Amino acid sequence: MNSANNENRKWEVLESEYLIRRPWLTARRDHVRLPNGNEIPEYYILEYPDxxxxxxxxxxxxxxxxxxxxxxxxxxxxxxxxxxxxxxxxxxxxxxxxxxxxxxxxxxxxxxxxxxxxxxxxxxxxxxxxxxxxxxxxxxxxxxxxxxxxxxxxxxxxxxxxxxxxxxxxxxxxxxxxxxxxxxxxxxxx
Missing domain, CATH: 3.90.79.10 (Nucleoside Triphosphate Pyrophosphohydrolase)
Known part of the structure; x- marks a missing residue:
C-alpha cells in the first residue's frame, strides 16, 4: 500500500460550539479546516455514548x-x-x-x-x-x-x-x- 493511503488527513477544529446537551441528544457545530486549507464553518456532530x-x-x-x-x-x-x-x-x-x-x-x-x-x-x-x-x-x-x-x-x-x-x-x-x-x-x- 502506498504512503498516500496511510496519510492522516485529520481536520483541524478552529472553533466548536454546543447547540444542545441532553441525555439522549448532544449536538455541536464545528468550524474546521481541511488539510488542503479549505474551511467548513458549519460542520455538525452528534455525540452519543457507545x-x-x-x-x-x-x-x-x-x-x-x-x-x-x-x-x-x-x-x-x-x-x-x-x-x-x-x-x-x-x-x-x-x-x-x-x-x-x-x-x-x-x-x-x-x-x-x-x-x-x-x-x-x-x-x-x-x-x-x-x-x-x-x-x-x-x-x-x-x-x-x-x-x-x-x-x-x-x-x-x-x-x-x-x-x-x-x-x-x-x-x-x-x-x-x-x-x-x-x-x-x-x-x-x-
Whole structure:
C-alpha cells in the first residue's frame, strides 16, 4: 500500500460550539479546516455514548430476538437485543446487562463479533456487536418504564428470512447478522 493511503488527513477544529446537551441528544457545530486549507464553518456532530447489540443463541439453537416500536420510522419490528453503554461501562458488561434486562436471558459464551461506526461522518460513537451462545432463561424481563419489548425465540431460518425480506431495518443489527450468515454459508460450502 502506498504512503498516500496511510496519510492522516485529520481536520483541524478552529472553533466548536454546543447547540444542545441532553441525555439522549448532544449536538455541536464545528468550524474546521481541511488539510488542503479549505474551511467548513458549519460542520455538525452528534455525540452519543457507545452502543451494543447481541446475537443471542440458546443452547437449543434458537435466536433470542426482541420486537419493539421505533418512533423514528414509525414501525414495530424485530431486532437484536441492544442498548447503550453507561458512562465508564465496558461494552461486554453493557451487552450482558442489556440482554438480561430486556429478555431475562444470560450466561453462555460471549465473543466480540464486530465493531462498527453508526455514521463516522457525523457521529462520535461505536457500536459493539457480540455473539452469545448457549444462553439460557435466568429471569424475567427488567424493563425501564419507557420500554415496551416482547421477546421471541426464532430459528436461524426465520431470522434469515427476516433479513431477506427487509424486516430487520436497523442497519447496526443487520450487519452482524449478515456477517454470521455469510460465514455460516462459507463453512457449509467447504
Amino acid at each position: 452502543w451494543v447489540n447481541i446475537i443471542a443463541i440458546t443452547k437449543e439453537g434458537e435466536f433470542v430476538m426482541i420486537r419493539q416500536y421505533r418512533h423514528g420510522i414509525g414501525e414495530t419490528s424485530f431486532e437484536l437485543c441492544a442498548g447503550v453503554c453507561d458512562d465508564g461501562e465496558e461494552p461486554l458488561t453493557a451487552a450482558k446487562r442489556e440482554l438480561y434486562e430486556e429478555t431475562g436471558y444470560g450466561n453462555g459464551k460471549w465473543e466480540l463479533w464486530m465493531t462498527v461506526s453508526p455514521n463516522p461522518s457525523s457521529m462520535t460513537n461505536l457500536s459493539y456487536s457480540y455473539i452469545a451462545t448457549d444462553v439460557e432463561k435466568i429471569s424475567t424481563q427488567h424493563l425501564e418504564p419507557t420500554e415496551d419489548i416482547s421477546v421471541h425465540l426464532m430459528s436461524k431460518e426465520d431470522v434469515k428470512e427476516l433479513l431477506l425480506s427487509g424486516s430487520i431495518r436497523q442497519s447496526l443489527m443487520a450487519a452482524p447478522l449478515w456477517k454470521l450468515f455469510a460465514l455460516s454459508e462459507n463453512e457449509t460450502n467447504r
